[in-house]
Amino acid sequence: MVALLTPLEAPVEPTEALRRIAFLLERNRAGTYRVEAFRNAVKALKEIGDDELEERVEAGTLQEIHGIGKSTSAVVEEAARGELPAYLESLQDKSGGPLASGGEDLYAALRGDCHLHSDWSDGGSPIDEMVLTGIELGHEWMVLTDHSPQLRVANGLTVERLTKQLAIVDAINRGVGEAFRLFKGIEVDILDDGALDQTDAMLAQLDLVTASVHSKLRMNSAPMTKRMVAAVLNPRVNVLGHCTGRLVEGSRGKRPQSDFDARAVFEACLEGDTAVEINSRPERQDPPDELIELALEIGCLFSIDSDAHAPGQLDMKAYGCERAERLGVPWDRIVTTWDADRLHAWANPSR
Numbered sequence: 430m431v432a433l434l435t436p437l438e439a440p441v442e443p444t445e446a447l448r449r450i451a452f453l454l455e456r457n458r459a460g461t462y463r464v465e466a467f468r469n470a471v472k473a474l475k476e477i478g479d480d481e482l483e484e485r486v487e488a489g490t491l492q493e494i495h496g497i498g499k500s501t502s503a504v505v506e507e508a509a510r511g512e513l514p515a516y517l518e519s520l521q522d523k524s525g526g527p528l529a530s531g532g533e534d535l536y537a538a539l540r541g542d543c544h545l546h547s548d549w550s551d552g553g554s555p556i557d558e559m560v561l562t563g564i565e566l567g568h569e570w571m572v573l574t575d576h577s578p579q580l581r582v583a584n585g586l587t588v589e590r591l592t593k594q595l596a597i598v599d600a601i602n603r604g605v606g607e608a609f610r611l612f613k614g615i616e617v618d619i620l621d622d623g624a625l626d627q628t629d630a631m632l633a634q635l636d637l638v639t640a641s642v643h644s645k646l647r648m649n650s651a652p653m654t655k656r657m658v659a660a661v662l663n664p665r666v667n668v669l670g671h672c673t674g675r676l677v678e679g680s681r682g683k684r685p686q687s688d689f690d691a692r693a694v695f696e697a698c699l700e701g702d703t704a705v706e707i708n709s710r711p712e713r714q715d716p717p718d719e720l721i722e723l724a725l726e727i728g729c730l731f732s733i734d735s736d737a738h739a740p741g742q743l744d745m746k747a748y749g750c751e752r753a754e755r756l757g758v759p760w761d762r763i764v765t766t767w768d769a770d771r772l773h774a775w776a777n778p779s780r
């Protein structure tokens with residue numbers, strides 16, 4: 430993976446300038462509303478085409494287009510004049526540097542991501558924009574893991590919608606060529622009894638399954654342990670997502686870790702060949718250090734994931750890498766350093 434995108438210089442296409450601004454805002458955790466202005470402006474420009482764009486820049490009527498406002502029209506006009514837009518320049522200077530210090534070599538060795546969302550569930554961008562940004566960052570593969578039906582607040586996908594999404598994933602793979610693969614996946618809810626929130630027939634069609642607890646996080650330790658053990662032993666499950674459910678900072682506030690017998694859960698992960706996710710989101714930092722150390726001692730595999738809900742957040746894996754390197758996780762036990770074929774063979778032993 431590339432550690433840092435090369436800063437853009439003039440001349441730059443207006444849509445490229447807007448995309449890069451959105452990317453930089455997202456990786457630096459700007460609010461969705463601020464980022465959306467730039468993402469929507471890209472959409473608006475794609476609809477009007479080059480000739481109309483030129484005419485409107487000339488006439489100063491860009492802001493008449495739905496989806497283009499004051500700050501976005503300034504960026505477009507500057508780019509159209511052949512300048513580096515001032516807003517982009519200041520973002521590149523102020524927040525274009527590395528997200529984490531430490532773990533850079535591991536970050537460079539990552540090839541994929543087992544946990545990310547598109548606007549089909551609660552992500553902010555379409556699948557193709559996630560893929561395009563992923564390729565720019567040097568990913569060789571990514572698993573698209575939108576939410577499962579129970580998570581209605583996150584617009585979880587029913588069997589019907591996920592079936593439609595799989596056809597789109599096929600089409601994207603036909604379009605991107607050999608150097609990149611988008612795998613079919615899901616972030617499936619682990620139900621109260623440890624069952625999975627999707628039909629087995631549907632799960633069987635996927636390349637990789639990340640399973641996470643999103644409900645009843647305050648369950649007592651014994652039933653929570655039983656619930657998680659059942660899920661990670663399920664042969665359909667490949668990655669255990671953000672295992673403690675904790676939130677350590679950020680706009681959603683703080684949330685303590687769920688109570689469970691971590692040793693029992695990680696031993697089950699080892700037995701079921703399920704990787705323990707190192708969730709890179711700064712508000713999660715999940716699992717905490719001592720649990721990564723425990724999983725390491727038990728012999729588990731790990732998956733350093735972004736849990737990105739926007740393209741720029743794919744870069745947050747830098748935080749997970751800093752933690753994994755500091756805690757001495759061997760690279761070969763991190764499935765996201767594996768190439769696409771090895772990852773696929775591991776996740777689909779019977780295929």
Ligand SMILES: [Zn+2]
Nearest residue numbers: 616641670671
């Ligand atoms: Zn989740």
Ligand SMILES: [Zn+2]
Nearest residue numbers: 544546616736
């Ligand atoms: Zn997620």
